[in-house]
Amino acid sequence: MLIAGPTASGKSALAIALAHERGGVVVNADAMQVYRELRILTARPSEEDEAQVPHRLYGHVSGSSTYSVARWLADATTEIEAVWRSGRVPIITGGTGLYFKALEQGLADIPLIPPDITEKWRAAKGDLHAELAKRDEGAAARLNPNDRQRIIRALEVFEGTGRPLDYWQRAAQSQAALADTEVERIFLNPDRKVLYKRADERFARMVKEGGVEEVKALLALGLDTGKPLMKAIGVREIAAFLSGWRGLDDAIEAGQTATRQYIKRQLTWWRNQMQGWDERRA
CATH class of the missing domain: 1.10.20.140 (Histone, subunit A)
Known part of the structure; x- marks a missing residue:
């Protein structure tokens, strides 16, 4: 089963509910939630959520790494096969469209171009x-x-x-991880105004419930600013607050704006990828 959708659309809650119902294991397909250093700001499932049903590929990579689509595909394929062997249902959940595309279509092994x-x-x-x-x-x-x-x-x-x-x-597609597999695909796409409101409220809550401390700890690691984790929404905005460049309310507003822009990009990408997906508003 695949569950995709923009940020704040309710993917994780649905995945947990379906895992309870169907005996499933939730496998992460979000490019930022693979990193261990930012649980709060990347909206990773909480420890309580992870205790309810098995979760895989969440927070298993150091922020000092650059985690590619190819690495995720290899890791996800291993996890999916292990879930199948256990007799359970893999529920691949996230908002990174390229991960889902790689899972269903594979990665083309094109020779190096001169x-x-x-x-x-x-x-x-x-x-x-x-x-x-x-x-x-x-x-x-x-x-x-x-x-x-x-x-x-x-x-x-x-x-x-x-x-x-x-x-x-x-x-590549003939060798894809889900080739010849019957797949249920759910795309969560709430009303845009509702989605933006959820995203705004969630970002403000994340900042006030530990996001500032997370970014402070992340900055202390001295990671290269080019690392993917350093580009997570909220890092730059909160770093500006910590440096005294902007106030906390201003940082929250900037993070909310960045989140809404990201949602627009996600929906634009998915608009041409929706064939065969069951689109749901709630």
């Missing part, structure tokens, strides 16, 4: 969509002529491997 080919197409001018159509009609038909980044990638792959991008994608 640097000169990469540089050639990234520096190319003119109508690259027309260039792609000459080489890979299928990719050109699927891609928006204005989607320059994906067009360049398709051109790189075709020239660098001699095969179209969808060849590699089909090969």
